[in-house]
Amino acid sequence: MERRFHFISGLPRSGSTLLSAILSQNPRFHAGMSGPLGGAFNTLLGDLSGRNEYSVFITDEQRKRMLKGLFDTYYGPEYDAQVVFDTNRAWCTRMHHLKELFPQSKVIACVRHVSWIIDSVEQLVRKNTFQPSSIFNYQPGGTVYSRAEGLANGDGMVGYAYNAVKEAFYGHDTANLMLLRYETLTSDPARAMAAVYDFIGEPAYTHDFDNISYHADEFDLRAGTPGLHTVRKKIAVRERTSVLPPDVFRRFENDAFWLDPTLNPRQVRVV
Structure with a gap:
């Protein structure tokens, strides 16, 4: 049977690693954190x-074969999964390429309120106060305001991904796109995963949402951001107060365009 490819993309700190950890419980699937194929593709x-x-x-035609060959070569015989999910924030900018190379593939874009994404990064920075992070090019200076600005600009970790999601959301290849809200994945994982399986056309699988396992400690430590890809064993909503100043939090609180049906002209599936 020919291996099938799907793609996980979207905003950072929005559940892509958690989604991959859940999917990996299915023995037919392989999924992981963001990898090198997006950069190699570009x-x-x-x-x-x-x-x-x-x-x-x-x-x-040669270009297509060579680009497709990246996936076939990278996911070689050491990967025995029938279905592979490759994760990279760049995939939302490559919707048409992916459609041409893998016509049956789907792109799942994880999204979350941007204010809480900025908050999540800032919380990591403060938690690892003696380890400058790769997120900010290992620079130890700055303030919460400059960090938020750097994350949100067009070349920043959040701003680039946000613009990429909007490009995919308002593009012409939305039939292969689904937005999965972090809030849904953490509050109702059963409904979220049922929607994922329906979207990719795979038979349902019973996942254990109380026993999630995923580790990328070596990568996170090298990035100067221990905990960047930490996934808690049990999925649950954890209420807390934001560490951001109120004006920084308010700056991004209306950016969740996917919540407004009037801003979804192509009827992209949002779960």
Whole structure:
């Protein structure tokens, strides 16, 4: 049976690692944290462009085969899963490419109130106060205001991903796109996963939401951000007070465009 590929994308700190940890309980599936294929895809796409003096010898069909080959090569025989979910925030900017390469593939974009994403990053920074984070290029200076600004700008970790989700949401390939809210995944994981399985067309699987397992401690430590990909064993909503100043929190509180049906002209599925 030919291996099937799906993609996890969306906003950071919005449940993509948690979703991958849940999916990985299914022995037919492989899913993990963000990996190198998104960057490799963009690099190869650029190297096959007109900036390569030999690009006159490369056809679009060859480009497609080479790009598709990245996935077949990376997920080699050591991965025995029938269904692979690759995670990268860049996939929301590659909806048409993915549709051409993998016509049956689906993209699940994880989303969350932006204020709480900024809050989550700031909480990590304060928790690891003696370890400057790769999120801010290991720079130890700045304030909560400059950090929020850096995250939210177009090249920032949050701003780039947010714009990528909007590009996919308002693009022409939305039939293969679903937005999964962090709030739904944590408060009603059974409903969230039922929607995921329905969306990707796979038979239902009974997941254990009280026994989730995922570890990326070595990666997180190297990034200067221990806990970046920590997934708690039991899924539950944990209420707390934001660590952000009120004006910073309010700046982003109306950015959840996916909650307004009038802003969803293509009827993208939002769970």
